[in-house]
Amino acid sequence: MKRFDAIELSVLWARLVSIVDEAGTTLQRTSFSTVTRESADFAVVLMDTQGRSVAQSSVSVPSFLGVLPFLMKALLRDYFPHGQWQRGDVVITNDPWLCAGHKPDIGIVTPIFGPGDHDPLIGFIGCIAHSPDIGGSLWGAGAKDYYGEGLHIPPMRLYEQGQENTALLELIRANVRAADQTVGDIFAQVAANDQGLRSLHRLMQEHHLDAIDPLAQQIIKVSEKAMRDAIRQAPDGVYTSEYHADGDGLEEPVTFHCRLEICGDSVHVDYTGTSPQHSLAINAVLNYVFAYTAYPIKCVFSPDVPNNEGSFLPITVQAPEGSLLNARKPAPLGARNVTGNLLHAPVMMALSKALPDKVQADCGAAVWVMVLSGRREDGQEFVEYLFLAGGYGARPDRDGPHTLCFPTNVANLPIEVFENDCPVLVTRKSLVPGSGGEGRYRGGLGQAFSYRNIGREPIQISNVTEKLRHRAYGLFGGGEGASGSLHIVDAQGAIRHTPPKGLDRLLPGEELVMVLPGGGGYGPATARDPSLHAADANAGYL
Numbered sequence: 001m002k003r004f005d006a007i008e009l010s011v012l013w014a015r016l017v018s019i020v021d022e023a024g025t026t027l028q029r030t031s032f033s034t035v036t037r038e039s040a041d042f043a044v045v046l047m048d049t050q051g052r053s054v055a056q057s058s059v060s061v062p063s064f065l066g067v068l069p070f071l072m073k074a075l076l077r078d079y080f081p082h083g084q085w086q087r088g089d090v091v092i093t094n095d096p097w098l099c100a101g102h103k104p105d106i107g108i109v110t111p112i113f114g115p116g117d118h119d120p121l122i123g124f125i126g127c128i129a130h131s132p133d134i135g136g137s138l139w140g141a142g143a144k145d146y147y148g149e150g151l152h153i154p155p156m157r158l159y160e161q162g163q164e165n166t167a168l169l170e171l172i173r174a175n176v177r178a179a180d181q182t183v184g185d186i187f188a189q190v191a192a193n194d195q196g197l198r199s200l201h202r203l204m205q206e207h208h209l210d211a212i213d214p215l216a217q218q219i220i221k222v223s224e225k226a227m228r229d230a231i232r233q234a235p236d237g238v239y240t241s242e243y244h245a246d247g248d249g250l251e252e253p254v255t256f257h258c259r260l261e262i263c264g265d266s267v268h269v270d271y272t273g274t275s276p277q278h279s280l281a282i283n284a285v286l287n288y289v290f291a292y293t294a295y296p297i298k299c300v301f302s303p304d305v306p307n308n309e310g311s312f313l314p315i316t317v318q319a320p321e322g323s324l325l326n327a328r329k330p331a332p333l334g335a336r337n338v339t340g341n342l343l344h345a346p347v348m349m350a351l352s353k354a355l356p357d358k359v360q361a362d363c364g365a366a367v368w369v370m371v372l373s374g375r376r377e378d379g380q381e382f383v384e385y386l387f388l389a390g391g392y393g394a395r396p397d398r399d400g401p402h403t404l405c406f407p408t409n410v411a412n413l414p415i416e417v418f419e420n421d422c423p424v425l426v427t428r429k430s431l432v433p434g435s436g437g438e439g440r441y442r443g444g445l446g447q448a449f450s451y452r453n454i455g456r457e458p459i460q461i462s463n464v465t466e467k468l469r470h471r472a473y474g475l476f477g478g479g480e481g482a483s484g485s486l487h488i489v490d491a492q493g494a495i496r497h498t499p500p501k502g503l504d505r506l507l508p509g510e511e512l513v514m515v516l517p518g519g520g521g522y523g524p525a526t527a528r529d530p531s532l533h534a535a536d537a538n539a540g541y542l
Helices: 006-030 067-079 166-175 179-206 213-232 286-301 336-340 344-351 415-421 530-539
Strands: 042-047 053-056 090-093 105-113 121-130 156-160 237-245 254-263 266-270 315-318 368-375 381-388 424-431 447-453 459-464 485-489 501-506 511-515
Touching: 006 042, 006 053, 006 121, 006 179, 006 213, 042 067, 042 179, 053 213, 067 090, 067 105, 067 121, 067 286, 090 179, 105 179, 121 179, 121 213, 156 166, 156 179, 166 179, 213 266, 213 286, 237 344, 254 344, 266 286, 286 315, 286 336, 286 344, 368 511, 381 415, 415 424
Parallel strands: 266 315
Antiparallel strands: 042 053, 042 121, 090 105, 090 156, 105 121, 237 254, 254 266, 368 381, 368 459, 424 447, 447 511, 459 501, 485 511
């Protein structure tokens, strides 16, 4: 097997990351939906012939860490063995247990053969992107079971030797809202994979490579070593935590039990004792749970090494089947993101007992998601996504930033784009003074955000919120962040209830009013530098 010296490895690794980044840019610039184009809810991954991750796009959400390799290995094992892949093939699926945990996330994989016409299979490139719509009930927590959440696409060929599967595309188009957006985004994913394939061919020709497996093996080995060396510096032991969350935000809260064991150069996380799968669509599957458990662990131990297979080999995760974190079919999964986005909190709470100087306090909220659907004045259907962040948790050496997402990093949708795409008027977007937890370092502030339906027709809305009944915890004497709130003001000025996780209608003239929670503080407030306290007061943060 060819060996690369340190300089060659560094150069080639950087080129591979640039290849998937370029493919990601292609996806963003050719997509039809704002959820991909503006919010960057996607990932592109280059894999070797075994389906192992070699490089992942820098712009990508943590929920997709390890997911495409999981999917690729399942495709090779159970659906399309190596001998069945041909040039021009493209495989698609949104199976939540194989892909990214709920139906709106569509995985598309393309085989890579060598640059020559008769060269063998040398790897795969794949991307996952959040579709603007997949049919069924509007994306969120509103469906009663898996079957109500839209179209299920089992692993199948979208293209076979370059020939488009028109029947499948027509089936998708017939089952979704704003079909041009959904199908357009699928084509954008195909284009992204194709761009990555061509760029890899150029790299191989420039560096006289006839395969990428030897390079992949070395990259994975180096990354694994870096992660294991970092874990080895932490004290061995079993560290536990218990974390409470809103659940449905009404009568069914949930509890996470986390048992984290550091043993030598490995970390094992066990969620036994966590609440059973829920009646609401906030359940998660194990591949998604792995992603959002491994991500905070990597942030603590090895934040600087680019993501690939080796970074996650030292981490194992388990959760009881039938629990909130390992749901059985036909459990609804639509809003599994709100559950996954909370997993950093019990993980960080457990790790705080082993590595107090490397963890952060709890963040204000799993990212709040609002999905709007309806018709514009011209009669065209629209589906629009709005992601909103609460306050970030404080860290051992600095305050938490205001209104910043963690662990997901979906981007903010500009108000101008939001108002252009939907018949709405944003009436408020401001920080919420005093919402960050006090401490030696203060938690980030939440935000107030509201918008009014200025159209003539009702807008279907899907709410996914968190920390209306709970608060972000502080660490080592730090205070809790403030909780959030959500309601609708009707055209006459009266306040009415809207479900914190569920479906509703925003009638013409009505206004949805949201106040997002603040992050937790770190260390006792009595230890805060007086100059920082004065600066907070002057800035209006208190």
